[in-house]
Amino acid sequence: MYSSGVSTSERLIESTRELLWERGxxxxxxxxxxxxxxxxxxxxxxxxxxxxxLALAAIRRSAEETRATADAVLAGPGxxxxxxxxxxxxxxxxxxxxxxxxxxxxxxxxADDALRAPVDETLDWLRTRIAGIVEEGKxxxxxxxxxxxxxxxxxxxxxxxxxxxxxRASGSPAAFDAGVRGLLALLAPRER
Amino acid sequence: MYSSGVSTSERLIESTRELLWERGxxxxxxxxxxxxxxxxxxxxxxxxxxxxxLALAAIRRSAEETRATADAVLAGPGxxxxxxxxxxxxxxxxxxxxxxxxxxxxxxxxADDALRAPVDETLDWLRTRIAGIVEEGKxxxxxxxxxxxxxxxxxxxxxxxxxxxxxRASGSPAAFDAGVRGLLALLAPRER
DNA sequence: GTCTATAGAACGATAGAC
DNA sequence: GTCTATCGTTCTATAGAC
Numbered sequence: 001m002y003s004s005g006v007s008t009s010e011r012l013i014e015s016t017r018e019l020l021w022e023r024g025x026x027x028x029x030x031x032x033x034x035x036x037x038x039x040x041x042x043x044x045x046x047x048x049x050x051x052x053x054l055a056l057a058a059i060r061r062s063a064e065e066t067r068a069t070a071d072a073v074l075a076g077p078g079x080x081x082x083x084x085x086x087x088x089x090x091x092x093x094x095x096x097x098x099x100x101x102x103x104x105x106x107x108x109x110x111a112d113d114a115l116r117a118p119v120d121e122t123l124d125w126l127r128t129r130i131a132g133i134v135e136e137g138k139x140x141x142x143x144x145x146x147x148x149x150x151x152x153x154x155x156x157x158x159x160x161x162x163x164x165x166x167x168r169a170s171g172s173p174a175a176f177d178a179g180v181r182g183l184l185a186l187l188a189p190r191e192r
Numbered sequence: 193m194y195s196s197g198v199s200t201s202e203r204l205i206e207s208t209r210e211l212l213w214e215r216g217x218x219x220x221x222x223x224x225x226x227x228x229x230x231x232x233x234x235x236x237x238x239x240x241x242x243x244x245x246l247a248l249a250a251i252r253r254s255a256e257e258t259r260a261t262a263d264a265v266l267a268g269p270g271x272x273x274x275x276x277x278x279x280x281x282x283x284x285x286x287x288x289x290x291x292x293x294x295x296x297x298x299x300x301x302x303a304d305d306a307l308r309a310p311v312d313e314t315l316d317w318l319r320t321r322i323a324g325i326v327e328e329g330k331x332x333x334x335x336x337x338x339x340x341x342x343x344x345x346x347x348x349x350x351x352x353x354x355x356x357x358x359x360r361a362s363g364s365p366a367a368f369d370a371g372v373r374g375l376l377a378l379l380a381p382r383e384r
Numbered sequence: 385g386t387c388t389a390t391a392g393a394a395c396g397a398t399a400g401a402c
Numbered sequence: 403g404t405c406t407a408t409c410g411t412t413c414t415a416t417a418g419a420c
Binding site (some may be wrong): 013022023024026027085098101102103105106107108110116119120123124127135146147148150151152153154155156157158159160161162163164166167168171175176178179180181182183186187190 | 214218291300308340343348350354356362364366368374382
Binding site for chain 4 (some may be wrong): 385386387388389390391392393394395396397398399400401402
C-alpha cells in the first residue's frame with residue numbers, strides 16, 4: 001500500500017515494478033498489483049490496456065533507473081580500473097537480483113519484442129559504456145592493449161548477472177562478492 | 193508427446209524437466225505437463241504428490257545431468273587453463289539457458305528449501321570443482337599464486353550464468369561468447 | 385476516474401469408477 | 403495404474419453504474 005499524494009497510475013507502475021522484480025512477469029497477476037497499489041480493477045484498465053501494457057511501463061522505468069544508477073558510478077572519478085571496480089563493488093541488494101536482468105528468464109518477456117526491447121537496450125548500453133572505459137584503460141596503460149574491450153565488458157556484466165544467480169542459489173550474498181573479487185583480481189593492472 | 197516404451201512416471205519427469213527449463217516453475221502448470229507427457233490427471237497424482245513433488249524429481253535430474261556434463265569436460269585432458277577453457281567453450285544451447293541456474297529467478301523455488309537445495313548443491317559443486325582446478329594451475333605455474341581459487345571459480349561460473357542472461361536479452365548467443373572470451377583473455381597465463 | 389459485478393478460462397488438487 | 407468428473411480458486415479482462 002502506498003500513501004496518498006501519488007497518482008493512481010504512478011502507484012500502479014511502482015507496484016508492478018516491485019512485483020516484476022520479486023516474482024517476474026509470469027508470476028505477477030493483475031490482482032496482486034491491485035492489492036499492492038491499493039487501486040481498483042477499473043483504475044488499472046482505465047490507465048493501461050492490460051497486464052502487458054502496464055508491465056511495459058514498469059520495465060521501462062526499471063531500465064531507466066538501472067542505467068542511471070550504473071552511470072552514476074561509472075562516470076565517477078578515478079582510473080578506468082577504479083571506475084569498474086566501483087561499479088562492481090557498489091552497494092546492492094544482492095539477493096533481490098537485477099530488476100532488468102531477471103526478466104530474461106521470463107518466457108513471456110522474451111517472446112514479446114516490445115517487452116524484451118528495454119531489457120536488451122539496458123544490458124547493451126551497459127556493455128557499451130563499460131567497453132568505453134576499458135578502451136580508455138588500454139590507452140592509459142592500465143589494461144593490456146591486447147584485450148578486446150567489448151569482450152572484457154561482456155565478462156564484467158556477465159559476472160554481475162551471474163553473481164546474482166550464485167547468491168540466490170546459496171541464499172547468501174557471499175557468492176556474488178566472491179565472483180566479483182575473482183574478476184577484479186584477474187582484471188587488476190599488473191604493473192603500475 | 194513421447195513414444196511408448198518409457199514408463200509414465202519417466203515421461204512425466206522428462207516433460208516437467210523440459211517445461212521447467214523453458215518456462216520456470218511458476219510458468220509450468222500440471223495441465224501443460226500432462227499435455228506434453230501424454231499422461232492423464234490420475235497418473236500424475238498417482239506417481240507424485242503434486243506439482244512440487246514432481247518438480248523436485250525433475251530438478252534433481254537436471255542437477256545430476258548438469259554435474260555430469262560439466263565433469264565430463266573438466267576431468268578432460270590438458271593443463272588447468274585448457275580444462276577451464278574447454279568448459280567455457282563447450283557446445284551449449286545458449287539461448288535455452290541453464291536448466292539449473294534459471295530456477296534461481298523463480299520465487300517459489302527460492303522460497304522452498306527442498307526445491308532450492310539441488311540448485312544450490314549443483315552450483316556449489318561446480319564452484320568447488322573449478323576451484324580445485326585453479327588450485328592445480330597455481331601449483332603448476334599456469335595461474336598466479338596470488339589468485340584466490342574459489343573467487344576465480346566463482347567468477348568463471350558467474351560469467352557462464354550471466355552469459356545466458358546477456359544472450360537471452362539480445363536474442364543471440366554472441367553476447368555469451370563475448371563474455372567467455374573476455375574472461376579467458378583475463379585468465380590466460382601470461383608467461384609459458 | 386473509480387467502483388462493483390460478472391465472465392470464461394486455467395490453476396492445482398481430489399474423488400471415485402474401472 | 404489410469405480414466406473422467408468435479409471442486410474451489412485464481413487469472414485476465416469486460417461491462418456498466420456512479
